[in-house]
Amino acid sequence: MHGTFAPPQDSPLVDPFARRITYLRVSVTDRCDFRCQYCMAEEMTFLPKADLLTLEELDRLCSAFVARGVRKLRLTGGEPLVRRGLTTLISSLGRHLKSGALDELTLTTNGSQLARFAPELAAAGVRRVNVSLDTLDPDEFRRITRRGDLAPVLDGIAAARAAGIAVKLNTVALKGVNEEQILPLVAFAHEAGLDITFIETMPMGDIDGDRTDHYLPLDAVRRQIETRYTLAPSAYRTGGPARYMHVQGSGRRIGFITPLSHNFCESCNRVRLTCTGTLYLCLGQDDAADLRAVLRETDDDRVLHAAIDAAIARKPKGHDFVIDRPGAAPAVKRHMNTTGG
Ligand code: SAM
């Protein structure tokens, strides 16, 4: 039964391609205080609140995955810090850090509320966060996010660091939008002692425009960075899909996430849970399992573990992202805020 059933510690989640699942990303809400152009349309219809998993249900599900060998949990969204009560969930999940069952509990955030929550996050055991930052120009920031202010995000980064939380920046590279900001962002990151990762836009969900217009392969970003910095390959990995380069002389790293130009599926160790309890087995595929129905049907965790096993047995080999066909429909219909970036 729920709470009393302990799955055998030697029953890790292994998919049909012998990849061990050790990383769960959880979208705790589809809502957000920004409307980034590459992520959402200006007018979005969000899910009714009744469809969301409660904080207790999220805790039960995350804990079931931890019991099966998940070592890293990342809370994302939407904007995770706009979900009411999120710090209660984080504090509760912190018990798995204390017990040693979990290596890392982390967040991806737009940073708008980070200044307020940083001390609570640190107290709950959060040691690293990823903050999305696509530009250091306040007007451009407003244009890209359609409603965000840059200053609170910079304050949030400072507050997180003051609370002892390491910050990594995530920047989506957008042709004709923030190309001019790549070198300033690298300089900002390195002066502040932060790592930064660049990401290619992924074709997820309809937005008001065509992503092919703004697709910037990261080879071009790297060439631009190399006009000013000397990069050397690095073996550093965080358990995510980024490949890192060392910046000679600064001791910092730059990551590159290239889902489109270089496939990284063969080493995939993760699955994604939405705020409604749907488990997506791959960011770029539609196949999913409805774990909310199982959660609400029974308190028996054996049934939940059987449903998780059945889902992992269907994890596909890889994604089918293609972005080089102008006007083509997105590879998957759901937006990034649904699955969690
Ligand atoms: N709101 C939080 C944030 O912005 O960090 C967390 C959720 S957001 C969906 C997670 C990450 O996905 C962000 O770094 C964002 O820039 C990135 N993202 C959103 N839509 C994307 C897309 N279509 N292609 C590539 N990255 C995307």
Ligand code: SF4
């Ligand atoms: Fe919100 Fe993050 Fe999507 Fe921007 S990228 S709209 S901050 S969920």
